[in-house]
Amino acid sequence: MVDLVTERAASAGLDAPLLRAVGISKTYRTPDHIGRLVLERVDFTLHAGEIVAILGKSGAGKSTFLRILAGLVGPSEGQVEYRGLPVTDPVQGVAMVFQSFALFPWLTVLGNVELGLEAQGVSAAERRRRAVAAIDLIGLDGFENAYPKELSGGMRQRVGFARALVVNPDILLLDEPFSQLDVLTAETMRNDLTELWTRHRIPTKGILMVSHNIEEAVEMADRILIFSSDPGRISAEVPVALTRPRAPESAPFRQIMDQVYTLLTTVPGRDGRRGVKPAPIGTGYRLPDAPVQQLSGLVDTLKEPPYGGRADLPQLADGENLVMDELFPLIELLQLLGWANVSGGDIELTAEGRLYAAADMLSRKQMFAAALLQHVPLAAHIRRVLDERPGHRAPAARFLRELEDHLSEEEAERVLETVINWGRHAEIFAYDYDDEVLSLENF
Ligand SMILES: Nc1ncnc2c1ncn2[C@@H]1O[C@H](COP(=O)(O)OP(=O)(O)O)[C@@H](O)[C@H]1O
Ligand SMILES: [Mg+2]
Numbered sequence: 001m002v003d004l005v006t007e008r009a010a011s012a013g014l015d016a017p018l019l020r021a022v023g024i025s026k027t028y029r030t031p032d033h034i035g036r037l038v039l040e041r042v043d044f045t046l047h048a049g050e051i052v053a054i055l056g057k058s059g060a061g062k063s064t065f066l067r068i069l070a071g072l073v074g075p076s077e078g079q080v081e082y083r084g085l086p087v088t089d090p091v092q093g094v095a096m097v098f099q100s101f102a103l104f105p106w107l108t109v110l111g112n113v114e115l116g117l118e119a120q121g122v123s124a125a126e127r128r129r130r131a132v133a134a135i136d137l138i139g140l141d142g143f144e145n146a147y148p149k150e151l152s153g154g155m156r157q158r159v160g161f162a163r164a165l166v167v168n169p170d171i172l173l174l175d176e177p178f179s180q181l182d183v184l185t186a187e188t189m190r191n192d193l194t195e196l197w198t199r200h201r202i203p204t205k206g207i208l209m210v211s212h213n214i215e216e217a218v219e220m221a222d223r224i225l226i227f228s229s230d231p232g233r234i235s236a237e238v239p240v241a242l243t244r245p246r247a248p249e250s251a252p253f254r255q256i257m258d259q260v261y262t263l264l265t266t267v268p269g270r271d272g273r274r275g276v277k278p279a280p281i282g283t284g285y286r287l288p289d290a291p292v293q294q295l296s297g298l299v300d301t302l303k304e305p306p307y308g309g310r311a312d313l314p315q316l317a318d319g320e321n322l323v324m325d326e327l328f329p330l331i332e333l334l335q336l337l338g339w340a341n342v343s344g345g346d347i348e349l350t351a352e353g354r355l356y357a358a359a360d361m362l363s364r365k366q367m368f369a370a371a372l373l374q375h376v377p378l379a380a381h382i383r384r385v386l387d388e389r390p391g392h393r394a395p396a397a398r399f400l401r402e403l404e405d406h407l408s409e410e411e412a413e414r415v416l417e418t419v420i421n422w423g424r425h426a427e428i429f430a431y432d433y434d435d436e437v438l439s440l441e442n443f
Contacts, residue, residue: 016084018171018206019046019069019094023078025231026064028408036408038064040231041078046171051197051207053221055214055264058325059286059411061232062210066173069208070096082171092120093170095163097177101156103148109135109159110144116163134166135159137201139192154185161193165202174209178216186216194220198244212324214264214314218256219246226263230286230406236263254314258345261313265328265342267335281336283377284406287418288329288336292425296364298330299339302349303357310348337371369426378403378419382438383428392440396420396431399438 026039038061046052054062067073069080071087071094080087082094095116103112113131122130135144138158148156157177164172178186196202211217217224221240228235238259242252301320303309317327331347334340339353349357356367372379382399386392396416403412420438423429430441 016081017045018048018083019208020044020081021065021069021078022081024065024068024075024080025077026061026068026073027076030404030408034405037231039068039075040233042232042234044069044225044234046206046208048205050222051209051220053217053224054208054210054227055212055217055224055260056227056232057229057264057328058212059408060227060229062227063175065227065232066096066175066208066210070094070173072096090119092167094173095165095167095169095171096173096175097157097160097164099176099179101148101153101160101180103156103159103163105148108145108147109140109151109162112148112159113162113166116166120167130166131162134162137165137196138162152185154181154189157181157189161189165204168203170203170205172204172207172209174207176210176212179212186213190216190220194244214257214260214324215248218242218253218260219248224260226260238263257314258312261345262342264324265313265331265335265347267332267342281377282406283381284403285378286407286411287376287378287415287422288332289414289418290329290333290422291326292333292368292422294326294330295333295368296361298334299349299353299357302340302347303354309354309357310346313342313345313347316347337368337375339371365426369428372422372426373428376419376422378415379423379426379428382419382423386429386438386440394438396436396438 021042021044024039024042024044025037027035027037030036042065044065054065056062064073068075069087071080071090074088082091087094104115107115110128110131113134114127117127117130132144135141138161140155140158140162143151143155148159151159157180160177178189181189197204197207209217209220211220218240223240224238225234226236226238227233238256240256242256246253298320301307301316302311307316313327313331317323320327331340331342334347334353335342337352338350339356340347340349342348352371356364359367373383374380378399382394385394385398400412400416403415406412407415420431424431427443430439430443431437432439
């Protein structure tokens with residue numbers, strides 16, 4: 001693999017990096033004109049010959065970052081250079097594949113792929129020839145005249161890839177391209193892409209891929225960037241110095257998986273070091289979207305054999321058939337409540353967590369209520385407001401407005417919904433979905 005990198009690097013010329021982002025910040029304007037910082041001073045270089053993966057929570061700003069690199073969106077600060085030249089608009093050598101396929105339903109496969117070339121002023125005949133070749137390359141020959149609705153999800157995404165590859169891109173930016181596909185289809189497409197890349201069947205010199213699947217990232221990437229949220233920053237980089245093809249069951253592969261899991265699941269300031277007080281979080285903290293109904297079950301699983309209170313995270317995810325989006329929020333909630341710590345790729349129940357694990361259902365509910373009020377400031381804040389108000393009632397909109405000082409409208413809604421779900425479960429307050437009013441009714 002090392003050879004491959006040097007070889008590609010040599011053929012691309014080493015004068016300027018393929019893509020360079022310096023000090024990228026992005027503020028989105030909010031309805032109240034305050035503006036919300038989504039990316040903060042992100043520096044990044046893509047070198048010729050490498051595949052780089054980005055992992056991070058949803059809402060961390062990964063898609064925004066990719067769009068800025070592609071020249072689709074301008075940064076608020078900083079600049080992007082493609083082979084040493086500033087990027088201000090979409091650049092010819094850079095192609096992007098989206099999670100949502102983004103195909104035009106009224107165009108055939110051929111039409112959708114040819115579209116990639118239209119902006120480049122390529123003649124009609126040449127467009128046709130290259131589109132057919134790209135469709136062939138990506139394994140869709142015979143489907144040139146099909147419409148998107150006639151295709152499976154996997155085939156639609158193949159069209160997405162063909163549309164990107166038809167321009168012979170120097171750089172491919174992939175935004176979770178496999179996340180909408182079923183596991184087997186995703187794996188097939190990953191393998192196909194890896195093969196096109198390693199066998200030099202595409203002229204692409206560098207790939208940057210956002211992924212929501214840790215194993216996928218470790219399998220494909222030469223290095224992995226971990227994005228943190230609020231604001232989005234690159235918080236860690238993990239090199240993946242494994243030869244290809246990679247064996248997911250091998251010890252070195254598992255070790256890197258552990259490392260990445262730890263980086264992604266450790267709540268800052270709660271890294272489980274003894275004697276270190278957990279860092280406080282504010283009312284505007286982006287609470288994880290954890291289905292609290294599954295909390296008990298996860299703790300039960302953790303306390304039982306084979307885990308006995310401590311589990312290897314990749315193994316736990318595998319064994320319980322949980323994907324990152326389901327498992328991570330629960331793990332974050334456990335850490336927020338002080339019931340588990342994460343280190344070295346393992347999750348371990350704390351003394352409090354073990355007490356909870358040993359308790360019966362009723363006590364568990366009481367312990368959850370107490371931990372919520374103690375460790376989740378937003379829950380405590382809502383409860384305090386309701387306690388103080390004469391009628392013990394308050395419209396949800398009141399808290400939504402407060403949250404919008406810290407989070408986007410959409411995020412604020414999600415966080416409020418989350419805390420309401422937890423609070424109702426813990427019975428620290430009630431919520432009327434019709435009136436959208438929080439209260440202490442029937443308490
Ligand atoms: N066009 C936009 N206008 C305002 N806010 C946006 C826009 N696009 C994304 N956001 C917000 O920026 C944050 C980061 O979004 P995104 O880049 O899509 O994150 P990710 O891809 O990591 O999930 C989110 O909170 C999202 O709601
Ligand atoms: Mg995204």
